[in-house]
Amino acid sequence: MRCPKCDFAESKVVDSRPSEDGYTIRRRRECLSCGYRFTTYERLGESALIVIKSDGSSEAFDRDKLLRGLLIACAKRPIQPSQVEDVINDIEKELHSSQRNQVRSKELGEMVLKRLVDLDDVAYVRFASVYKDFQNVEEFAAALENIHK
Numbered sequence: 155m156r157c158p159k160c161d162f163a164e165s166k167v168v169d170s171r172p173s174e175d176g177y178t179i180r181r182r183r184e185c186l187s188c189g190y191r192f193t194t195y196e197r198l199g200e201s202a203l204i205v206i207k208s209d210g211s212s213e214a215f216d217r218d219k220l221l222r223g224l225l226i227a228c229a230k231r232p233i234q235p236s237q238v239e240d241v242i243n244d245i246e247k248e249l250h251s252s253q254r255n256q257v258r259s260k261e262l263g264e265m266v267l268k269r270l271v272d273l274d275d276v277a278y279v280r281f282a283s284v285y286k287d288f289q290n291v292e293e294f295a296a297a298l299e300n301i302h303k
Contacts, residue, residue: 155194157185166183167181168182168191173243181194203256205256205258212256223266227284231274275301279294
């Protein structure tokens with residue numbers, strides 16, 4: 155594993171522990187060159203999941219892309235990073251347990267919204283505004299009305 159600070163190719167594992175979901179191992183590593191400590195996560199290799207976008211094109215499911223979207227929606231909210239990880243882990247678990255190799259982006263977005271509505275109303279509206287591509291205030295207001303229906 156390359157060091158994110160000095161790009162040295164070798165590091166040693168200092169601490170290792172399973173995550174709460176039981177599907178990930180968290181490892182603390184130390185660079186053998188500069189001594190910088192960093193965290194990595196090891197996950198079971200799954201079959202590739204393809205996301206079918208609204209324009210009909212497809213791309214490989216990207217956990218980091220989903221994480222970035224959630225972190226933007228949850229910015230400056232009382233949400234722990236572990237809660238965001240739990241949302242993503244739960245979605246991945248649901249997708250893999252369904253034994254499908256494709257999911258529509260619309261369905262993926264709905265899966266996120268279903269979890270965000272219980273986590274934080276503001277994060278829900280932020281994510282919905284991008285995901286649903288609100289064009290006017292009325293669409294935004296309609297999303298607010300639907301939060302706890």
